[in-house]
Amino acid sequence: xxxxxxxxxxxxxxxxxxxxxxxxFNMAYYNVLFDRAGDEVFDAIGLGAAYVKRxxxxxxxxxxxxxxxxxxxxxxxxxxxxxFLDYDAKRxxxxxxxxxxxxxxxxxxxELIIIHVDMTTRRSAPFPPDVLANIKAMREAxxxxxxxxxxxxxxxxxxx
Numbered sequence: 001x002x003x004x005x006x007x008x009x010x011x012x013x014x015x016x017x018x019x020x021x022x023x024x025f026n027m028a029y030y031n032v033l034f035d036r037a038g039d040e041v042f043d044a045i046g047l048g049a050a051y052v053k054r055x056x057x058x059x060x061x062x063x064x065x066x067x068x069x070x071x072x073x074x075x076x077x078x079x080x081x082x083x084f085l086d087y088d089a090k091r092x093x094x095x096x097x098x099x100x101x102x103x104x105x106x107x108x109x110x111e112l113i114i115i116h117v118d119m120t121t122r123r124s125a126p127f128p129p130d131v132l133a134n135i136k137a138m139r140e141a142x143x144x145x146x147x148x149x150x151x152x153x154x155x156x157x158x159x160x
Contacts, residue, residue, distance in 0.1 A: 001134060003141040006081040007044065009037035011101050016074040025072040025107075034066070034096050034110045037080030041094075045134035047116075047127075057125060059114045062091070067109045067150045070100075077101035084139040085151065089126040090116050092135060095151055109150045 018029040042048060042059070052058045072078065078098050086093040096110040118125040127135060 001137050003044065003134075003138045005141045005145055006083045006097075007041045007138070007142075009040045009080040009082065011077045011079050012036060014072055014074055014076045014078065019074045023073070025074075025076070027066075027068065030066060030068070030098065030108050031064075031110070033078060033098060034080060034108075037082055037096055037098075038094075038112070041082045041138075045138055046131045051131070052119070055128070056119045057116060057128075058119055059092075059116050062113045062115050064110060064112045065150075065153065065155070067153060068107075069109070070105055070107045072098075072100065072107050078107065083142045083145055083148075084135070085142075085147075087132075087135045087139055089132070090124050095148060097148065109148060111151055111153070 012033050014025050014029070014033075018026055018032075020026040039048070047059060077100075079101050081097045081099065083095045083097075084092060085095055091113055093113045094111075096112070097106050098108045098110075099106055115124050116127050117123065126132075
């Protein structure tokens with residue numbers, strides 16, 4: 001199966017109730033849109049809602065790191081570029097860039113690691129072979145993409 005590089009989510013519009021007292025998109029809702037983009041890419045590789053219901057398996061987020069770069073406001077539309085960075089038998093390391101749909105600037109990034117889980121035991125489990133093949137194909141499609149500077153970013157206050 002061929003996958004786009006990067007995978008680009010559908011457009012999502014920022015709802016007025018997602019803004020805060022500063023008049024911009026509230027930080028919590030960035031994760032809502034990153035999660036929706038994740039749902040799209042995971043559905044494309046065979047890990048969507050139908051898979052969860054059929055296989056009694058899902059995936060949980062182990063770690064996430066969000067970087068906020070530019071403000072967004074109610075009514076703005078965004079898309080999310082998704083890039084698979086690495087994977088193993090149970091995990092995927094991926095990166096998302098939220099872009100303003102009209103102007104193209106990157107507003108925020110999110111770096112994540114998810115783990116595949118057997119929902120009956122609530123323990124990690126290997127991906128099934130067909131899904132693992134799709135993960136491999138997505139990673140291979142993304143292998144030539146440049147690595148964004150936020151990958152592996154350490155949080156802290158820089159000192160001179």
